[in-house]
Amino acid sequence: DKYFKIAVLPGDGIGPEIINESIKILDVIAEAFEYKFQFDYGLIGAEAIFKTGDPLPEETLKICRESDAVLFGAIGDPSFDNNPEAKVRPEQGLLKLRKELGLFANLRPLKTYSSLIEKSPLKREIIEGADIQIFRELVSGIYFGEKFTDPDGGYAYDVCKYSREDIIPIAHMAFQEAQKRNKKLTLIDKANVLDTSRLWRKTCQEIAQDYPDVQLDYMFVDNAAMQLILNPKQFDVILTENMFGDIISDEASVIGGSIGLLPSASVGDKNALFEPIHGSYPQAKGKGIANPIASILSVAMMLDHLNLKPAADKLRQSVEHAIENKYVTIDLNTKQYYSTSEVGSFIADHI
Amino acid sequence: DKYFKIAVLPGDGIGPEIINESIKILDVIAEAFEYKFQFDYGLIGAEAIFKTGDPLPEETLKICRESDAVLFGAIGDPSFDNNPEAKVRPEQGLLKLRKELGLFANLRPLKTYSSLIEKSPLKREIIEGADIQIFRELVSGIYFGEKFTDPDGGYAYDVCKYSREDIIPIAHMAFQEAQKRNKKLTLIDKANVLDTSRLWRKTCQEIAQDYPDVQLDYMFVDNAAMQLILNPKQFDVILTENMFGDIISDEASVIGGSIGLLPSASVGDKNALFEPIHGSYPQAKGKGIANPIASILSVAMMLDHLNLKPAADKLRQSVEHAIENKYVTIDLNTKQYYSTSEVGSFIADHI
Ligand SMILES: CC(C)[C@H](C(=O)O)[C@@H](O)C(=O)O
Ligand SMILES: CC(C)[C@H](C(=O)O)[C@@H](O)C(=O)O
Numbered sequence: 224d225k226y227f228k229i230a231v232l233p234g235d236g237i238g239p240e241i242i243n244e245s246i247k248i249l250d251v252i253a254e255a256f257e258y259k260f261q262f263d264y265g266l267i268g269a270e271a272i273f274k275t276g277d278p279l280p281e282e283t284l285k286i287c288r289e290s291d292a293v294l295f296g297a298i299g300d301p302s303f304d305n306n307p308e309a310k311v312r313p314e315q316g317l318l319k320l321r322k323e324l325g326l327f328a329n330l331r332p333l334k335t336y337s338s339l340i341e342k343s344p345l346k347r348e349i350i351e352g353a354d355i356q357i358f359r360e361l362v363s364g365i366y367f368g369e370k371f372t373d374p375d376g377g378y379a380y381d382v383c384k385y386s387r388e389d390i391i392p393i394a395h396m397a398f399q400e401a402q403k404r405n406k407k408l409t410l411i412d413k414a415n416v417l418d419t420s421r422l423w424r425k426t427c428q429e430i431a432q433d434y435p436d437v438q439l440d441y442m443f444v445d446n447a448a449m450q451l452i453l454n455p456k457q458f459d460v461i462l463t464e465n466m467f468g469d470i471i472s473d474e475a476s477v478i479g480g481s482i483g484l485l486p487s488a489s490v491g492d493k494n495a496l497f498e499p500i501h502g503s504y505p506q507a508k509g510k511g512i513a514n515p516i517a518s519i520l521s522v523a524m525m526l527d528h529l530n531l532k533p534a535a536d537k538l539r540q541s542v543e544h545a546i547e548n549k550y551v552t553i554d555l556n557t558k559q560y561y562s563t564s565e566v567g568s569f570i571a572d573h574i
Numbered sequence: 575d576k577y578f579k580i581a582v583l584p585g586d587g588i589g590p591e592i593i594n595e596s597i598k599i600l601d602v603i604a605e606a607f608e609y610k611f612q613f614d615y616g617l618i619g620a621e622a623i624f625k626t627g628d629p630l631p632e633e634t635l636k637i638c639r640e641s642d643a644v645l646f647g648a649i650g651d652p653s654f655d656n657n658p659e660a661k662v663r664p665e666q667g668l669l670k671l672r673k674e675l676g677l678f679a680n681l682r683p684l685k686t687y688s689s690l691i692e693k694s695p696l697k698r699e700i701i702e703g704a705d706i707q708i709f710r711e712l713v714s715g716i717y718f719g720e721k722f723t724d725p726d727g728g729y730a731y732d733v734c735k736y737s738r739e740d741i742i743p744i745a746h747m748a749f750q751e752a753q754k755r756n757k758k759l760t761l762i763d764k765a766n767v768l769d770t771s772r773l774w775r776k777t778c779q780e781i782a783q784d785y786p787d788v789q790l791d792y793m794f795v796d797n798a799a800m801q802l803i804l805n806p807k808q809f810d811v812i813l814t815e816n817m818f819g820d821i822i823s824d825e826a827s828v829i830g831g832s833i834g835l836l837p838s839a840s841v842g843d844k845n846a847l848f849e850p851i852h853g854s855y856p857q858a859k860g861k862g863i864a865n866p867i868a869s870i871l872s873v874a875m876m877l878d879h880l881n882l883k884p885a886a887d888k889l890r891q892s893v894e895h896a897i898e899n900k901y902v903t904i905d906l907n908t909k910q911y912y913s914t915s916e917v918g919s920f921i922a923d924h925i
Binding site: 299303304305308312314318344345346349365366368370371372376377378379380381382383384385386387413414415416417418419421422424425441444445446448449452453454466467469470471472473474476477482502 | 650654655656659663665669695696697700716717719721722723727728729730731732733734735736737738764765766767768769770772773775776792795796797799800803804805817818820821822823824825827828833853
């Protein structure tokens with residue numbers, strides 16, 4: 224029997240609903256493939272603040288450290304967003320978790336589903352066949368640099384800092400992924416303005432020597448924001464720093480037709496976390512309308528990570544089967560749609 | 575006779591070619607409306623580095639300070655981009671000029687031309703009728719904060735700093751513009767992570783009291799990058815900081831169908847500069863294929879700024895006439911197209 228400890232952090236908004244479906248899937252997979260999953264639940268985000276005052280309680284961190292993988296729902300609550308004075312914020316929980324677990328690389332695969340291409344705001348000929356893998360650095364840069372607000376509120380600053388050591392591991396990962404794919408790596412930066420971007424360029428130029436079969440290109444982030452929409456098919460693997468990656472990867476999510484489909488993995492040397500790229504979508508909370516597929520596909524990435532490739536493949540097939548048979552939530556088909564849990568069960572039944 | 579001193583900075587790449595057409599237009603306008611324009615040329619960017627070693631020679635700055643308006647071409651040269659070690663860069667010229675002249679607000683109006691809607695990668699129903707005015711803060715933030723690279727190349731940092739004084743003037747401009755339009759202002763930031771963003775939110779919340787008729791919304795930059803493509807019509811006036819504005823406004827340029835059409839104005843208390851939003855496009859240099867319309871529409875913004883409204887309106891009509899009659903460069907019509915100077919002359923003749 225293969226035995227795995229999964230830390231489960233449902234979080235805020237629609238997080239708990241979509242995580243329920245992922246657990247449903249994992250239960251079925253455990254049975255079908257004779258694996259064993261132990262689920263250890265932890266509090267995080269606004270939920271954790273309301274219950275403990277801390278967006279990442281020590282207990283949650285402990286569960287995650289001891290896990291083989293972390294399954295994460297979503298984070299964020301509007302009551303904090305519109306209050307610039309709030310000292311404790313849900314997002315701090317996720318950011319601290321990433322940092323503490325050393326999850327330095329956020330991977331976001333982007334694909335188009337032919338049956339959903341019409342849902343995209345982009346024209347079919349622009350996106351059909353686009354297939355991009357984004358590597359976003361996740362534990363440095365302006366997210367984690369020194370921050371300061373003058374007590375009088377007169378000024379504030381945020382420091383974006385990078386060292387070569389922050390860049391090297393994720394750069395190697397991205398080059399290696401490019402080798403397995405179409406051998407093209409695009410570094411997105413703002414090297415005409417930022418010192419940190421020039422450090423990224425220099426470091427990647429050096430690492431490129433180890434990967435002579437990969438073509439390394441550079442693109443300024445402003446141009447990249449345009450090119451992703453004008454011609455997404457020009458990209459294969461994208462590598463970028465934390466803040467640019469946040470913007471670019473959310474932007475790129477429009478290519479596939481729905482952010483409700485997009486999974487992500489955040490990996491480090493010891494731990495790994497799997498989450499949908501969409502947020503907590505508080506307006507939809509408790510309505511049973513949230514699309515569980517992004518979370519379910521994050522489970523597939525998790526199964527890959529745990530070396531349970533047959534299960535991962537089977538799960539992806541089942542998701543495609545659901546999409547092709549239009550067994551989807553309202554965001555993908557406003558005419559005929561199913562609830563969060565109906566879609567989860569449909570996929571589970573197919574496994 | 576109305577007399578104006580115009581500083582003309584053609585810059586790099588296709589800059590000189592498109593500026594030629596703008597001067598052609600201004601000559602015709604001078605005659606038709608009985609204005610007088612004195613053109614004082616200055617070096618900037620890579621051109622200036624090659625000739626003087628300085629991306630913004632003192633003489634150029636002087637010409638600009640004494641001008642009623644600055645007409646700017648483009649900046650940037652690939653020989654610098656791929657060299658992380660270069661100490662002097664073309665872009666420093668433009669950044670220093672913005673700072674020295676105190677051009678704190680970059681305005682980018684975005685419209686769709688019905689005859690060009692098919693050129694956009696976005697579907698017609700998504701973009702038709704979109705009309706957005708972007709205000710990007712231009713002389714602070716991470717562009718102008720302290721920068722440092724460790725001499726051993728081990729690490730680097732860039733500081734993003736904002737004070738209330740940096741935010742207040744442009745916020746008032748944006749609120750006032752919203753009052754004249756659809757009374758909706760969206761502040762784009764990353765207030766769930768950055769102290770500077772929270773300062774922006776707080777400051778704008780306060781200023782909002784003076785504009786009770788304007789609805790102020792907040793949007794995280796990652797979500798905004800998505801929403802701009804999913805549903806651009808939800809935006810009226812956008813306000814944002816320097817780096818986010820760089821990314822968001824280039825991204826938004828895809829809405830109109832061509833970056834070759836988009837003008838911008840950078841204004842301060844004493845001076846103002848007008849430039850296309852596209853770059854120096856070095857691959858096209860000297861080929862006579864560059865689209866002069868973005869520069870020509872920047873001239874229209876300049877005429878507005880100089881209170882020459884009748885001339886500005888006439889010029890905009892002439893540009894629309896050229897676009898409707900498909901008298902355009904190759905980027906807008908690959909089947910039947912005209913050269914940079916033919917398009918410029920066609921528009922000039924119509925005035
Ligand atoms: C919730 C927020 C702090 C987070 C980020 O900006 O990293 C989110 O947008 C993401 O991309 O995972
Ligand atoms: C050339 C570059 C420094 C500049 C910027 O980033 O501001 C350009 O992209 C722009 O938007 O005007």
